[in-house]
Each structure stands twice: as structure tokens, then as C-alpha cells.
Amino acid sequence: MSDHAPRPRLARDLYVTQLRIRRFEETVARLFAQGRLPGFVHLSIGQEAVAAGACAALRDDDVITSTHRGHGHCIAKGGHLGRMMAELFGGRDGYCAGLGGSMHIADLERGILGANGIVGAGIPIATGAAYAFQAQGTGRVALAFFGDGAVNEGAFHEGLNLAALWHLPVVYVCEDNGYAELTATDLHTAGPGVAARAAAYGMHAEEVDGTDALAVHDAVARAVECCRAKEGPALVVAHAPRWHGHFEGDPQRYRPMGELEEARRRDPVGRLGHRLLAEGWADESWLTSVTAEVEAEIAAAVAFAERSLPLELEAMLHLAGAEASW
Amino acid sequence: MVTELRYWQAVNRALAEEMERDPRVVLVGEDVGTPGGAFGATRGLRERFGPDRVRDTPISELGIVGLGVGAALAGLRPVVEVMFNDFLTLALDQLANQAAKLRFMTGGRARVPLVVRTLVGAGKGTGPQHGQSLEAWLGHVPGLLVAMPATPADAYHLLRAAIRCDDPVVVLESLRQWNLRGQIADEEPLEVGRAAVRRPGADLTLVSVGGALPRAERACELAAGEGIDVELIDLRWLWPLDWACVESSLRKTGRLVVVHDAVGFLGPGAELAARAAERVALAAPVVRVAPPRTPVPFAPSLEERYFPGAERIVAACRKVMGRSDG
Numbered sequence: 204m205s206d207h208a209p210r211p212r213l214a215r216d217l218y219v220t221q222l223r224i225r226r227f228e229e230t231v232a233r234l235f236a237q238g239r240l241p242g243f244v245h246l247s248i249g250q251e252a253v254a255a256g257a258c259a260a261l262r263d264d265d266v267i268t269s270t271h272r273g274h275g276h277c278i279a280k281g282g283h284l285g286r287m288m289a290e291l292f293g294g295r296d297g298y299c300a301g302l303g304g305s306m307h308i309a310d311l312e313r314g315i316l317g318a319n320g321i322v323g324a325g326i327p328i329a330t331g332a333a334y335a336f337q338a339q340g341t342g343r344v345a346l347a348f349f350g351d352g353a354v355n356e357g358a359f360h361e362g363l364n365l366a367a368l369w370h371l372p373v374v375y376v377c378e379d380n381g382y383a384e385l386t387a388t389d390l391h392t393a394g395p396g397v398a399a400r401a402a403a404y405g406m407h408a409e410e411v412d413g414t415d416a417l418a419v420h421d422a423v424a425r426a427v428e429c430c431r432a433k434e435g436p437a438l439v440v441a442h443a444p445r446w447h448g449h450f451e452g453d454p455q456r457y458r459p460m461g462e463l464e465e466a467r468r469r470d471p472v473g474r475l476g477h478r479l480l481a482e483g484w485a486d487e488s489w490l491t492s493v494t495a496e497v498e499a500e501i502a503a504a505v506a507f508a509e510r511s512l513p514l515e516l517e518a519m520l521h522l523a524g525a526e527a528s529w
Numbered sequence: 530m531v532t533e534l535r536y537w538q539a540v541n542r543a544l545a546e547e548m549e550r551d552p553r554v555v556l557v558g559e560d561v562g563t564p565g566g567a568f569g570a571t572r573g574l575r576e577r578f579g580p581d582r583v584r585d586t587p588i589s590e591l592g593i594v595g596l597g598v599g600a601a602l603a604g605l606r607p608v609v610e611v612m613f614n615d616f617l618t619l620a621l622d623q624l625a626n627q628a629a630k631l632r633f634m635t636g637g638r639a640r641v642p643l644v645v646r647t648l649v650g651a652g653k654g655t656g657p658q659h660g661q662s663l664e665a666w667l668g669h670v671p672g673l674l675v676a677m678p679a680t681p682a683d684a685y686h687l688l689r690a691a692i693r694c695d696d697p698v699v700v701l702e703s704l705r706q707w708n709l710r711g712q713i714a715d716e717e718p719l720e721v722g723r724a725a726v727r728r729p730g731a732d733l734t735l736v737s738v739g740g741a742l743p744r745a746e747r748a749c750e751l752a753a754g755e756g757i758d759v760e761l762i763d764l765r766w767l768w769p770l771d772w773a774c775v776e777s778s779l780r781k782t783g784r785l786v787v788v789h790d791a792v793g794f795l796g797p798g799a800e801l802a803a804r805a806a807e808r809v810a811l812a813a814p815v816v817r818v819a820p821p822r823t824p825v826p827f828a829p830s831l832e833e834r835y836f837p838g839a840e841r842i843v844a845a846c847r848k849v850m851g852r853s854d855g
Contacts, residue, residue, distance in 0.1 A: 266603065300636025307634040316602050317635070321626050327595020328627065334596055335603035338555060338581045345599070358622075361592025368587070522637045523671065 211484035213259065217416040218479060219493050220255035221472045224275040226501045227284060231274070231291060234505070235451045240291050244305050247275040249414075249446035252471035253378045254279040256419025257346060257439070260427050265344045266314035266332050268325030271306045272378075273318030276348050281313040284500055285507035294511025300522065301513050316345075322383075323349055323356030326375065330362040333373035333436070344430045346374040346423070352383025354397050363436070367404035372430035374423060375438045378413060380445035385457050401438040413443030414471040417478075444469065531714050536678075536706045539685035539713055540570040540646070544608065547692045548578050551606060554692060556583045557593055558610030558646075567612050568648070568707060590619035594645060598627050601643045606692060613659045614647040614701055617667075628697040629672030643697040646688070649677075649740055651790040651825065652705040652836050660825035660832075662791040664739065667699050668767040668800075674698040674721065675767040677739035681711030683725075683765060690719040703740035722769025726778070730760035733849050734778040738764045738789035738797045741837060745788050748842035757846050767797055772804060779805055783812035784849045788837050793819030816845040 228246045235244050247254065254275030258267065261280070269276040277287060282298070290297025291305050298308045309317035316332060319325045329347035336343040353359055354377060366373050383391045394400070401408030407429055411422040419441050426437035444466035448455045455463070479485035514522075534542060548554045556562075556571055556578075562585035565572035575583035586593045590611055597609040611617055617624060624645065631639045650659040667675045676691055676698055678684040684702060691698035698721075727742070728749050737745035742763050749759045760778050764771070779785055785805045787798035798817035805815055818837040826835055 268599075298636065298638075299634050302636055303634035309631075309635045309639060311602070311635075311639055316599065317631065317639070319627075321622055324595065324622055324627055327592050327623060328599035328602065330592070331596035331599020331601070331607070332603035333599070334557075334584075335600040335605045338600075338605065339603075345603075357589075357591055358595065361587070361589035362595070364587055365589060365592050365596060369584070523633050525671065 211482070213420065214417060214475065214479055214484050217255045217259055217420065218472070218475045219497065220259070220279050221251040221416060221475060222494065222497045223284070223500065224251040224254060224278050225472050226497050227278060227504070228274055230501050230505060232447065232451055241293055242304050243450045244291065245272040245450050246447040247272045247445070249466055249471070250378055250380055250443040251275055252416035252419050252475070253376065253413045253441045253443055254348070256416040257348070257376050257423040259420050260424040261344065261346060264314065265346065266316050266329070267346045267348060268316045268329040269318040269348050270325065270350060271318065271320055271322070272350065273306070273308060273348070277308050277310070277315050277318065280315050282308065282310055282315060284504035288504040288508035289511040292508040292511060293513050294508055295514045296507070296511035302519065323353035323358035325349060326353065326358045326362035329373050330366050330371060333366065333371035334369065336372055337369070342431055344372045344374060344427050346376060348376050348378060350383065351377060351379040351381070351388055351392065351397060354400065355391060363401070363404050363406065363438070366436040367406045370433060371436050372433070373436045374426040374430060375436065376423065377438065377440045379440055379442045382445060382449065384449045385453065387457070396440070398438065398440045406436055406438055408438040408440065410440045410442070413441030414469040414474060416471060416475055443471065531712050533710055534681050534685070534713055536681045536684045536703070536709045536711070537568060537570050539681040539711070540688060540702060541572060541574070543685045543688040544571060544574060545577065547689055548574065548582065553604065553606045554608065555600065555605050556608050556610065557586055557597060559586055559588055559612060561585060561610050566610070568704070571610070590616050591623055594620035594623040595627065597643045597645070598623055598631070598641055601641045602631070602639060606642045608644040608646060608692060611645055611647040613650050614663050615658050615661050617645070617647060617663065624673065624699070625670045629670045632696060633672060640695045641697050642695045644688070644691045645697070645699045647699065647701060648704045649701050649790065650704045651740060652832065654827065654829060654832060655704070655825070656827040657824035662739065662789065664701055664767050665791050665796050668797065672697065674769065676700045677765060677767060679703060679706060679737070679739055679742035679763055679765070681709060682713045682717070685713050686717050686719060687765065690721050693719060694721055701739060705740045706743070722766045722771055724765050724771035724774040725763045726760065726774065727763050728759065728761040730758040730782070732758040732782060733760065733784035733786060733846060734762060734775065734782045735759050735842070735846065736762045736764055736775060736785065736787045736801055738767065738787070738791070741788045741790055744837060744839045745842055747839035748846065751839060751843045752846045755843070755847070757850055759846060764797070775801065776809060779809045779811070783810070785811065785815045786818065786842065786845045786849050787815070788818040788842050790836050791819065792822050793817055794822045813849050813851060816849045818842050818845045
């Protein structure tokens with residue numbers, strides 16, 4: 204594209220990241236439905252703009268903690284698609300050598316301190332990384348992704364209190380998709396909303412439309428700026444509806460009529476695509492070519508994963524430093 | 530050089546020396562900074578190393594252990610203090626699901642050099658919620674190391690070894706031994722998972738876990754007076770378990786008595802007894818000396834009888850020797 208001004212370039216980058224997440228997860232959904240992936244998978248389709256926008260506001264040496272719904276965060280922070288997919292297959296070339304699975308993808312070199320199977324657990328961990336960055340005086344920032352279901356965990360309150368008390372450089376990004384697992388927000392969260400909780404800790408907070416990647420980016424960039432100026436921490440609440448169930452296979456009988464259709468109308472990927480065209484930041488041929496590129500990346504990731512064998516039990520024991528006979 | 534210190538002073542000295550040696554070592558916990566620790570173990574350290582490295586925290590056990598996990602992932606070597614091991618129950622997610630599993634879950638790529646120091650209050654009138662010995666809970670979680678220093682020298686050496694270890698270690702310090710004086714030699718090797726033979730003997734092997742050691746030593750003297758020559762092993766680490774030390778003693782004596790302050794049912798003695806039964810041709814059934822499966826009682830007369838005393842240990846020694854008055 205001819206337009207290299209920062210805003211159009213950012214918008215195009217965000218579009219590609221979102222598309223990469225969307226295609227990755229659509230592929231995961233298909234593979235899971237075919238019975239080719241063991242265990243559970245939790246998809247973030249519909250929430251791609253949060254991961255893409257937030258991670259685009261970070262430096263490479265900043266770190267994130269993620270959630271059980273974490274593929275998007277890991278992709279947006281630069282995770283290797285093949286190693287992610289191999290992990291979902293349980294292959295030895297996966298990020299966790301097939302020992303963790305979808306909920307534990309981590310890449311310390313890219314600042315991904317880990318997805319997490321425990322709701323809210325990444326909040327104190329990101330807070331601890333931020334404490335390290337403050338003590339080291341490096342100017343790095345930690346960012347914790349978590350869902351609206353996590354805000355009723357003690358970890359949320361303990362983490363935010365500590366971070367506010369010590370002015371730690373940590374950004375808390377709450378992805379409010381309206382459901383804590385299978386339970387709607389009005390059944391699990393008291394008070395005027397998550398953002399209001401930041402005020403109790405004297406913390407800067409902002410709410411943003413989580414289907415608008417540029418808006419998420421801007422809100423998180425402001426929060427990151429606060430942190431780098433030693434005025435952290437900050438909370439960003441991004442509202443974005445979940446399209447799929449809590450886990451793949453969840454029939455979502457608990458969702459009211461019309462809600463999913465409404466969610467799809469707020470498609471963050473399609474929305475940014477329209478904006479790119481409307482602003483003249485990209486044209487149809489660019490959209491077509493990046494779509495083809497992303498699809499090729501995903502196909503390569505699946506091919507890589509399919510070739511990856513699981514570890515032998517003996518290798519696993521060796522890796523864990525365990526005695527085979529305990 | 531040999532110095533005489535009290536148990537808590539040995540902890541303090543180990544912390545000071547490790548902080549001096551390695552700028553990545555930081556102390557985090559309730560009361561550790563300005564107050565110098567609830568029982569004095571961190572006295573003077575905030576003044577010496579500054580508030581960035583010695584931090585008072587809120588009463589947020591989950592938050593601060595999680596903070597330690599994140600700080601460890603981000604390059605520090607945190608020592609988190611949780612006042613009593615009973616309070617670890619509040620932090621178990623971060624300890625058991627996060628710290629213990631990250632190395633495994635990342636296929637060996639992430640290490641969590643975290644130390645959690647905590648007290649066993651057994652025998653000090655601390656009652657049901659401050660007097661438990663939960664080492665078996667911790668030892669049951671793959672990925673955690675569990676140290677139980679019973680002497681001032683071990684309070685010093687085991688803590689230093691724990692701080693230098695790249696994996697998470699819970700150090701269960703003994704309030705019962707807190708003011709005990711002992712000789713500390715500088716040049717002892719820093720080994721993880723090495724038991725100590727405290728007294729050589731020929732007739733039976735007595736394994737003592739953690740704070741039971743002085744009672745076990747007294748029992749050895751009493752038994753010697755009755756013509757029973759006890760070999761006393763101080764386990765020092767529940768994990769890694771120095772089974773080789775126990776087994777080589779058993780091959781000599783063929784008789785095993787285990788004593789600990791944890792509840793007998795599924796306690797450390799159960800594992801030792803099982804291993805002995807599986808791997809050694811014993812001359813007599815194993816005898817365990819441990820509290821009954823009830824909470825720790827408060828009344829001094831009950832507490833006195835609840836925890837194993839020297840007389841009960843001697844009775845167990847007689848029993849394993851086949852003496853009729855055992």
C-alpha cells in the first residue's frame with residue numbers, strides 16, 4: 204500500500220492480526236469438531252480486537268499474561284502459529300512440548316508469560332512481573348488479560364490493590380464478553396461495572412468498545428503510557444461479545460434469542476476491513492492478498508502440527524526430573 | 530568459620546548474605562520490611578537493602594505468592610514470606626497450579642526460582658489454624674521442593690540452597706526451634722535434597738521430619754539407656770526425598786520408626802513406610818509416631834499429648850525391636 208502514515212499502517216497491522224486470530228480459531232473449531240484435538244478448547248472469536256489492539260500498544264520486551272481463552276493474545280504478542288497449533292495437537296514441537304495444551308501456551312522470549320487454566324491467576328503473575336520491572340528500572344510494562352469472570356476472584360482484588368499501592372507498571376485488560384463461563388454478568392457481578400472497581404484502588408480506568416481494534420489500541424496505549432511515566436497501574440475494560448460457547452461443544456442454550464446475531468453484526472474483523480476501505484487505507488486487492496497469506500500461514504501451522512509426534516513418557520519424566528518408579 | 534546463632538538469626542543471616550551476593554534476591558511478605566518480620570527473621574534487611582528489595586505487603590497470600598511467581602518469571606529471585614504454613618491454603622493456586630507446574634507446562638522452558646518461607650507453629654500453643662504441619666500436602670504436588678530445617682545450621686544452609694535453586698521451594702521453618710542456638714559452619718556444601726544422619730546406630734533407623742528432631746534426639750538418648758542403638762536420620766527435605774540415605778540405613782538395621790508432627794494418615798511416614806515395605810526386607814513392621822487425624826488442639830495438656838514426645842518415640846523403638854513393653 205502507498206499510505207505509510209502511522210495510523211493507516213497500524214490499522215492494517217491490526218486487521219492482519221485479527222484475521223490471523225480468526226482463521227486460527229476457525230481452524231481449531233473445525234479440527235476439534237472433527238475429533239482431531241484432544242481435551243478442551245476455548246475460542247475468542249468475536250473478541251479479536253481486544254488481543255490485537257492491546258498487544259499492538261506494547262513493546263516487544265513488554266510481557267503479557269493470558270487466560271484459558273488465550274489463543275488471540277498469544278498470536279497478537281507474536282506467538283508462532285505452528286508451535287501453538289502443535290501444542291493443541293499434543294505434539295512435542297508445541298510450545299509446551301505437548302505437556303500443557305491450549306490453556307498453557309507460553310513463550311518467554313516473546314513476553315508471553317503464559318495462558319492459564321485458572322481464572323484470574325495471571326493477574327498476580329503480571330503484577331509480579333511489573334514489580335520486577337520496577338525494581339530493575341527497565342521501563343518495561345506487564346499486561347494482564349482476564350475476563351469479566353475473573354473480577355470476582357480474590358486474585359483480581361489482591362493484584363490490583365498491590366499494584367496500586369506500589370504504583371506498578373501493569374495494565375489490566377478486562378475482556379468483558381458478557382459471560383463468566385456459562386453465566387451472564389447480571390448473575391455474577393454486583394455494582395456499577397468492572398471499571399468502577401478501579402476507583403476503589405485509586406486507579407486510572409477506561410472503558411472501550413472491544414470490537415474496535417483501533418479504539419482498544421488507543422485506550423491501552425494511554426494506559427501503557429501512564430505506566431511508563433510511573434503513573435501506573437491502569438485498568439482497561441473492553442466490551443466484546445463471545446461468538447462461540449465457553450468451550451467448543453457448548454450448545455449455548457443459555458443465550459437469549461438474537462444475541463448471537465447481534466454479536467455477529469459487531470464483527471471486529473469485518474468492521475475494521477470496512478474501515479480500511481472507507482478511509483482509503485487499503486483496497487480490495489490488499490484485503491484479498493492478506494487473506495490468502497494468512498490462510499497459507501494457518502495451513503502451514505496445521506501441517507507443522509500434524510508432523511509433530513507426542514513425547515515419549517520417558518522423555519516426559521526426564522524433562523520433569525522425575526523418577527519413573529517414583 | 531563457625532558462628533553460634535539462634536535459629537531465627539540463622540534465617541536472617543542467610544537472607545542477608547544471599548541478598549548481598551545476588552541483587553536479584555528480593556523479600557516480599559506481610560511485615561517483612563519495616564517491622565522486620567513478625568518473629569524477627571527479616572530484622573534490619575529493609576534498612577540495609579532498601580524498600581525496593583524488601584517489601585511489606587498487604588495480607589494477600591494469593592496475591593503475594595503470585596507476585597513472586599511473576600517476579601521470578603521476569604528475572605528476580607523472590608523470597609516470599611507467608612507467616613504460618615496454615616495460611617498457604619490461601620495461596621495454593623499460585624503455589625500448586627502456577628509455580629509448581631510452569632516448568633513442566635512450558636516443556637521445560639520456564640523456570641520459577643521462587644522461595645516461600647513459612648512457619649510450622651506446632652507445639653507452641655498455636656491451635657488448629659496456626660499449628661498444622663502441611664508438608665505432605667506440598668510434597669504431593671509435583672514441581673514443588675519442600676525443605677524442613679530443624680537446626681539453626683540447616684535454617685541457614687537449606688535456605689541458601691533454596692534461594693539458589695531454579696525451581697520453587699517451600700521452606701517450612703519451625704517455630705518450636707525459633708530460639709534454639711546452634712553452631713553454623715560457613716563451608717558446608719549447599720545441597721538440595723540431602724538428608725543428614727544425626728546419630729549413627731546399629732539397631733534401628735529413626736527418621737525424623739522437621740521440627741520433631743530435638744524430641745527424636747532425646748529419644749535416642751533414652752533408648753541408648755535401654756540398650757537400643759538408634760540411627761537417627763533428619764530428613765531435612767521432604768522433596769527431593771533422600772531415599773538412598775534411608776535405604777542404606779535400613780539395609781543395616783532392618784527396622785524403621787518415623788516421627789513427624791503432621792497428621793499420621795497420609796503423612797510423610799506413610800510414604801517412607803510404603804517405600805521401606807516395597808524395597809527392603811525388614812525385620813519388623815514399620816512404626817509411625819505422629820499425631821492423630823484431628824485438628825491441632827489448643828489446651829497445653831492436650832497439645833503435649835497430641836504431638837509425638839520423646840517417650841512415645843522410645844516406646845515405638847521398643848516396639849520395633851520386639852520388646853514386650855513397646
